[in-house]
Amino acid sequence: xxxxxxxxxxxxxxxxxxSATILALxxxxxxxxxxxxxxxxxxxxxxxDAAKLVAESAAVVExxxxxxxxxxxxxxxxxDPSIAVPEQRExxxxxxxxxxxxxxxxxxxxxSFAQGWAEVLGARDIFIGVNAVDYSGYPDCxxxxxxxxxxxxxxxxxxxxxxxxxxIHTPLIELTKAEIIQQGxxxxxxxxxxxxxxxxxxxxxxxxxxxxxxxxxxxxxxxxIADPTRYL
Amino acid sequence: xxxxxxxxxxxxxxxxxxSATILALxxxxxxxxxxxxxxxxxxxxxxxDAAKLVAESAAVVExxxxxxxxxxxxxxxxxDPSIAVPEQRExxxxxxxxxxxxxxxxxxxxxSFAQGWAEVLGARDIFIGVNAVDYSGYPDCxxxxxxxxxxxxxxxxxxxxxxxxxxIHTPLIELTKAEIIQQGxxxxxxxxxxxxxxxxxxxxxxxxxxxxxxxxxxxxxxxxIADPTRYL
Numbered sequence: 001x002x003x004x005x006x007x008x009x010x011x012x013x014x015x016x017x018x019s020a021t022i023l024a025l026x027x028x029x030x031x032x033x034x035x036x037x038x039x040x041x042x043x044x045x046x047x048x049d050a051a052k053l054v055a056e057s058a059a060v061v062e063x064x065x066x067x068x069x070x071x072x073x074x075x076x077x078x079x080d081p082s083i084a085v086p087e088q089r090e091x092x093x094x095x096x097x098x099x100x101x102x103x104x105x106x107x108x109x110x111x112s113f114a115q116g117w118a119e120v121l122g123a124r125d126i127f128i129g130v131n132a133v134d135y136s137g138y139p140d141c142x143x144x145x146x147x148x149x150x151x152x153x154x155x156x157x158x159x160x161x162x163x164x165x166x167x168i169h170t171p172l173i174e175l176t177k178a179e180i181i182q183q184g185x186x187x188x189x190x191x192x193x194x195x196x197x198x199x200x201x202x203x204x205x206x207x208x209x210x211x212x213x214x215x216x217x218x219x220x221x222x223x224x225i226a227d228p229t230r231y232l
Numbered sequence: 233x234x235x236x237x238x239x240x241x242x243x244x245x246x247x248x249x250x251s252a253t254i255l256a257l258x259x260x261x262x263x264x265x266x267x268x269x270x271x272x273x274x275x276x277x278x279x280x281d282a283a284k285l286v287a288e289s290a291a292v293v294e295x296x297x298x299x300x301x302x303x304x305x306x307x308x309x310x311x312d313p314s315i316a317v318p319e320q321r322e323x324x325x326x327x328x329x330x331x332x333x334x335x336x337x338x339x340x341x342x343x344s345f346a347q348g349w350a351e352v353l354g355a356r357d358i359f360i361g362v363n364a365v366d367y368s369g370y371p372d373c374x375x376x377x378x379x380x381x382x383x384x385x386x387x388x389x390x391x392x393x394x395x396x397x398x399x400i401h402t403p404l405i406e407l408t409k410a411e412i413i414q415q416g417x418x419x420x421x422x423x424x425x426x427x428x429x430x431x432x433x434x435x436x437x438x439x440x441x442x443x444x445x446x447x448x449x450x451x452x453x454x455x456x457i458a459d460p461t462r463y464l
Contacts, residue, residue, distance in 0.1 A: 069298045108344040108347060108348070108384070108389075109341070120305045139387065139388055145387040155376055160371070
């Protein structure tokens with residue numbers, strides 16, 4: 001149960017630029033923040049180190065890292081060593097194809113875990129840094145998916161059934177990368193601690209070439225904010 | 233990708249009576265069966281041994297056991313040692329309360345994993361042994377939850393987005409325990425291998441007293457089929 005007046009939120013924290021920003025936004029809105037990260041066999045483990053740094057510097061109440069065997073299923077360049085991560089900008093092809101970096105059911109799983117933890121904590125709010133503008137190729141980043149998930153989750157859980165439905169917050173969903181960076185900059189987010197690169201090295205240094213790096217670099221340029229990313 | 237004519241299905245297999253029955257039903261319907269179980273910190277680990285036996289005797293194509301840290305969240309008598317499992321029949325109180333054996337977001341998570349694996353396998357069918365009759369206290373066993381999940385999952389995944397939506401099959405949802413047992417008996421399911429007891433010992437022997445044992449015992453009696461359960 002929450003203490004009187006305390007607003008708890010579960011924040012899905014990947015260690016990337018977007019999730020660091022939603023954590024700062026949730027804090028600004030007065031939430032006590034519980035950060036949730038996943039070790040799911042992703043290639044770029046430096047993401048998790050980044051998540052720890054971000055959680056620590058935001059002074060979250062608790063940071064849980066859940067290990068899930070998502071890599072066992074294969075099917076994605078991010079978890080399956082037999083599929084190459086694209087080095088060139090391939091995410092938004094002319095035919096709007098779903099990229100090979102798509103991980104099957106990832107946000108469905110992440111939100112389900114967040115829902116479970118929120119219920120135990122007595123939290124009614126979940127924040128996720130999905131973005132429909134820059135990543136339009138991922139089906140599980142679209143507003144219609146998020147809305148549908150919220151309905152389903154409230155049918156699944158004791159809290160939702162007992163008249164305390166939870167809300168999925170997606171404050172970045174309609175923002176460009178530049179607008180996201182401007183929000184975080186205003187709130188003092190240290191983006192040098194975050195890792196977006198799919199092929200970052202063990203120290204969290206970015207390749208500067210992959211699709212994710214290109215989007216991030218262009219975002220800082222468009223926001224007219226100095227890019228603090230540590231490149232290889 | 234499926235071979236021509238091959239119908240693949242992911243079967244959520246707990247090692248209990250219900251899931252052993254849905255596996256037999258899926259086989260009867262001609263599916264190539266991929267069984268999925270979870271090690272989620274449940275107290276009754278003999279369930280997983282039972283799942284292995286059931287999967288083996290049904291000759292499934294593959295059986296995956298995914299370890300997930302659900303117990304870390306606490307909040308349920310099944311995963312939290314500080315909450316007592318009820319020994320008496322308490323599931324269906326007069327006020328229809330949700331039982332303490334409810335695990336937050338469990339079926340939401342299990343179905344999400346099944347969805348992810350199904351997508352990688354090229355399977356469009358998922359079987360889950362939920363039952364709205366005997367377990368009406370669990371919100372995530374109701375038909376409205378299952379229907380909502382199916383919609384959400386098809387919005388989340390590449391397959392659903394690309395015109396190959398998946399279907400969640402719940403062949404037991406409206407059956408009584410006795411009817412479930414009759415179905416399984418007809419298909420030759422060996423129920424002595426299954427474990428329903430929340431407090432089974434390391435050899436899978438049931439206490440005979442807990443709520444789950446009572447439901448099961450009454451089911452065999454009502455079905456007029458000899459109860460092969462191994463009791464302590």
